[in-house]
Amino acid sequence: MPRKVSHVSPADHDIVTAAVADAERHTSGEIVTVIAAKSNDYDDVALVWASVIAFIAMSVIALFPEFYRGLYDRFTGGWGHELTANQWLGTVIAVGVLKWIGVWLILLWRPLRLWLTPRAILAGRVRARAVDLFKVGTEAKTLGRTGVLLYVSLKEHRADIVADEAIAAKVAPDVWGDAMATLIERIRAGQPGEGMAEAVRQMGVVLAQHFPKGDDNPNELPDRLIEL
Incomplete structure (x- = not known):
């Protein structure tokens, strides 16, 4: 009932x-x-925010690749192998996907979704x-x-x-x-x-x-x- x-x-x-x-x-x-x-429910608003944040994250990495390569080297202690162009592209895309999922999960909280609308x-x-x-x-x-x-x-x-x-x-x-x-x-x-x-x-x-x-x-x- x-x-x-x-x-x-x-x-x-x-x-x-x-x-x-x-x-x-x-x-x-x-x-x-x-x-x-x-x-x-403003699901489309959450979708737009998640997409925008993911795009910005990938764009920042693309604009400052040396900085983020340096972070990678510090993270691996200098023992990581040099990433190929395809591996670097895959890493950037993975970061974007994770950002998208993270923002979408955060915006499952309806008050924040409304506030951002x-x-x-x-x-x-x-x-x-x-x-x-x-x-x-x-x-x-x-x-x-x-x-x-x-x-x-x-x-x-x-x-x-x-x-x-x-x-x-x-x-x-x-x-x-x-x-x-x-x-x-x-x-x-x-x-x-x-x-x-x-x-x-x-x-x-x-x-x-x-x-x-x-x-x-x-x-x-x-x-x-x-x-x-």
């Missing part, structure tokens, strides 16, 4: 669910909230994951195309908002800036539930301005916080 995912406390679930329900009392918009541990890549991967989740669970799931997804990725300390076409046509992405700023600030303070709830409240204000509550407006998407 798979282990239940739990990134936040039951109290946080209640806070976010209540915030979504309250926000939707004043708008025909439908807010979906999702929180995940991470958006990507450029901010633009982190933001891009979080955005891509948010869009994927939006397409699966929110896009075109409401009659008026008024669904909006609030996505939080904890390891990256990043979040994103993706809106359906009716909302995107009236609300520019930068309008969500205050909600996002509040959310990120609370996440960094270790309060993801409070941050998401406050972001939802601010999103609700924006949605109520452009999509006020109608007479016939069923609850088409779940109010509960979804954990991945």
